[in-house]
Amino acid sequence: MMISQPQLLADVASPSASAPGTVPPAxxxxxxxxxxxxxTAHxxxxxxxxxxxxxxxxxxxxIAGWTRQSSGDVAPDGNxxxxVTPTEVACVLADxxxxxxxxxxxxxxxxxARADCAFSLDGRxxxxxxxxxxxxxxxDRWWVLDPADGSLLAGTTLPTVGQGAAHAMHPDGRQVILDLGEGQDGLYLFRGGVEGDRLVVEEYPWHDQGCAALAPDGRSFMTLNHEEDEISFWSFPEGQRRLSVTLDAFGPPVVPVRTDDDPEVEELARFGYHGGYVDDARxxxxxxDTGDMEEYRHFLVDVATGRPLTQLRIAATETPTLLGDGSWLSIGAGGGVARWTVPPLDPTR
Known part of the structure; x- marks a missing residue:
């Protein structure tokens, strides 16, 4: 399989961590x-x-008081x-x-157990x-609050015993996927939307798919199964499976097996949690390859066919932040940020 070098678009050094007071409009x-x-909010x-x-x-x-069990999100305007901690939810301004x-x-x-929160695309x-x-x-509770004052706009309870979750915002600004994990007991995916003062929730009928990423156009989403050996692409909102890709499609792992003193051979390779859409097509x-969730190989996949297109020459420790427009961000150890894209691929290779 070919290996491609991503193209550096821009980079920026980390600013000082002192509070700016107000972030200027974009x-x-x-x-x-x-x-x-x-x-630290970035x-x-x-x-x-x-x-x-x-x-x-x-x-x-x-953000004062941040701990291992904290979670949070920054408002769209950055100000x-x-x-969220186990004992409170707080909104703090940039000053x-x-x-x-x-x-x-x-x-x-x-x-x-770790809570999760996310602002809607319009920040309302x-x-x-x-x-x-x-x-x-x-x-378990799933709430929608007014960010201006913390008042409850809509909410419901869920039939889960979750250890953590993540929100994925649909580009229509109205629908949300909640990716909820119960540890070894399985995974849940819920689709929610506010209608009046009600939170209307639909549960997808499988408990072995998680780590949802929504396509930039909102017409499909991507999941990783509980065994971490299969990536699937689904239609949105219906949840019809379009195709799946297994580890075998990417060739032999760098570290194929572990035997130790156990006669059973154990496969170490697995998909990482940090995948997603580079754009609507890829x-x-x-x-x-080692099972330690510290180093990775990065691949580009055709969403329509599931075919691996190329391996990307990205630092093994990197977990890119995908922007969905054909580019992504990498965050350095010192806080600096670089933006990358993929050059055109040779269709004959």
Missing amino acids: PDTTRRVRWIGDG VLDCAPLADGGALGTYATFP SAVH GTVRWRIALDEPARSSY QLWLYLPDAMLGRGA AMVLID
């Missing part, structure tokens, strides 16, 4: 990418590829972030001011998953 055509890393402007793909304003601000806070009941059990809703069953606080999949 140009109308610029995409604002936000993420939280080690208790806000980065990315110009369209047609305009050269430059990286613009890069601002950060700290606030929501921080450090707490806009609002919701106290949660103390966990009745010391089990590990905050989606929140609370793993209350695992923490002994009743049923997906990136990561393969972990």
Whole structure:
């Protein structure tokens, strides 16, 4: 299989971690990418590829009280972030001011479980998953809050005992996929949307698919099975399987087997959790050959056929942030960010 060198579009050094107070508005055509890393909110402007793909304003601000069980998201305008812990949900502004806070009941059990939250694309809703069953606080809850004041817009309970979850926002701005894991007991995928004051939820009928990534056009989504040896592509919203790709399609693993003192041969290779859509036609999949989830091989796959197109020459420790427009971000150890794309591939190879 051919190996392709990604093309560097732009890079930017990490700014200082002091609170900027207010993040300036982004140009109308610029995409604002936000993420939280080690208790710091990051806000980065990315110009369209047609305009050269430059990286613009890069601002950060700290989030106080961040721990291993924290989760959060940054608002689309970059001027606030929501921080969720086992005992509270809080919205903090870029200058450090707490806009609002919701106290949660103390966990009745010391089990590990991690909440998740995500802003809607327009910033007018905050989606929140609370793993209350695992923490002994009743049923799991899925809420939609008003980010302005933390008031409840809609919500429901879920028939799960989740240890963690992740939200995937549909590009129509109205629908959301909740990817929920129960550890060794399985996986759930829910599709939700707000109608009036109700959260309307549909459950996909399989409990072995997770790690959902939505296509940029919203017409399909990608999953990884519970055994981590198969990637599947599905129609959205129907959930009809279009095709699946197994590890065999990518050739022999770098570390094929482990025997130790056990006569049973154990396959180590598995797909990584960090794959997704590079654009509507291509997906990136990561393969972990050692089972330690620290180093990967990166491949580009044709979404329509499942055919591996090329291996990408990307640092083994890299877990790219895919932007869905044909480019992705890599974040360096020092906090600097680089933006990459894939050069045209030779269709004859």
